[in-house]
Amino acid sequence: MQIQIDMENPEPMYAQLVRQVKEAVKQKAIQPGDALPSIRQLANDLELNSKTVAKAYSLLERDQVIQTRGYRGTFVHPEARSHCNTDVATEIRGALKKTLDAMRNAGATDSEIRIAFNELMNQTR
Amino acid sequence: MQIQIDMENPEPMYAQLVRQVKEAVKQKAIQPGDALPSIRQLANDLELNSKTVAKAYSLLERDQVIQTRGYRGTFVHPEARSHCNTDVATEIRGALKKTLDAMRNAGATDSEIRIAFNELMNQTR
């Protein structure tokens, strides 16, 4: 399993890491149940900050591509192959686009849409 | 009809102007059909840039509170009283909030939601 992080690439490092892990699962370079390097270990190997790797791992776990088991380490999720094609962010883009189109058709300014968006996002709720 | 613009107020000047015109219509300080000062005239009186007043007027016209008739000037819309309570931006907040809640419930990060939002907003379409 080869991971290459290009710091010149405009794609964020954590995103490169997420993408490459998913690709490795698809290409069966890593199998469900396989152990992954620890956050600190991988950060050291790739010469990244551990926080950057931790961010990628947390996203991979949310998408159920990996499983973290605390002190026992991190492993490829048993159902990783069926999950590595799903991206939560992409899944919902459709609904958001539909809403934004409706707002624009109603005559709302892009500026107003952005303001409304920011206000809703900043609510602690 | 009194218009007061407070430059120290965090509320944008154009927004103050829009709000105060709508309030004047509600309180019947100005009647449907009444002529409003021209953009340049009002900008001069309030010591604002004409672009700022023009922005407020364009929003007021979109909300059908005023009517601009080119060289003939600007007038209070005949149906202003029924329109001065409607705010396009507010009208649609509900749908947007619903969509955002759905995204969060699906596990999307606030960061991911913002990125998806910006990408959709920046599409020329």
Place this chain on the structure above:
DNA sequence: ATATGTACCATGTGTACGTCTGGTACATAT
């Protein structure tokens, strides 16, 4: 002691946007 994932504190850099400003130009009609 060592290692795991996780949580919190913080800083710096770059980008994007809102707001307001300024100038110029146009077609309209008086």
Place this chain on the structure above:
DNA sequence: ATATGTACCAGACGTACACATGGTACATAT
């Protein structure tokens, strides 16, 4: 000539955020 609304060009300033970095601390279990 004068005045109307409108459109385009541009810049400055402040704010908000994504990204990446740094450190410290915790409970967990070996």
